[in-house]
Amino acid sequence: MSGMRPTGRLHLGHYFGVLINWVRFQTEYESYFSIVDWHALTTKYQDTSQIKANIHEIALDWLAAGIDPEVSTIYVQSGIPEIAELHLLLSMITQQNWVEREPTLKDMVRMLAADEEEAREKATYGLLGYPVLMSADILTFKGELVPVGKDQESHLEFARGLARKFNHLYGVDFFPECRPEFTSTPLLKGIDGSKMGKSANNAINLADTDADTTKQVMKMITDRTRIAKSDPGHVDQCEVPWPMYQIFGSDITEQVRTECESAQIGCVDCKKRLAGKMNDYLRPLRERREKFASDPKKVEQILEYGNKKARETAKKTLAEVRDIMGLHNWKND
């Protein structure tokens, strides 16, 4: 089980850091992938104007990446009210100091505003409960393996702690203790050499055109010591194109090294060739994306189908949770 907040289009960092694993896992495990729109509200509650559009865009990116809706369950968090119910029930057994000491919370609060006082005013009860909601996301589907980024590790520890506490309190062995699965791909650099990020304006998006991609590649930082084309380059000091060649041009890396280090090729031509390699690699993804983008009704049907499947599982889990907790299972659904 895993999810992403609908906060904008996905870039290559998301693809190589997360999505590529999801595509692999979907054939090995029963998989649930959630567009977690309630999570988007924890920090963006004042401006909700883009959430619906972003849900559609992220679904297109997932489908483009190869998540198969016939194999995996793709759904939208807010379509599954049982997650909210489990969030509430889990919040009753969550100690206050557990959420307060959550290390990522401070970073999220800092993201809300420029100074600490304003950030404190903007931070809400919902934001404080973020790790409880994430635990509910996982536990509703009894997720055992959670493919996430390294920055989410503490949240998974939190979910494990809650599962343990629930099982212990009510004397059951009901919720599994989930484990993270981190990607083996190193953090992808953006065109400026820093971590690729949506807001850093240094990303190459899955939805970009060939021309957009080429334009971004031509701006990539190379070997800063190489001034003229006749200067021999140093691939190990080439900040972005060389690491990108490892991913997109692994068949010609030795050729690139030789040509670079003997000054047979300039950085402009080298980057043009890299852009060609990247566009070749990304073309099937982009064609798939375009096909789905031309049929928005189909994407809506995919999400409705996924919500229906996810809800069946969620209803079953919640009926059992209510029984375990000694609550009434009302027949009003």
Ligand code: SF4
């Ligand atoms: Fe990097 Fe290519 Fe320039 Fe060498 S020639 S520094 S590998 S962009």
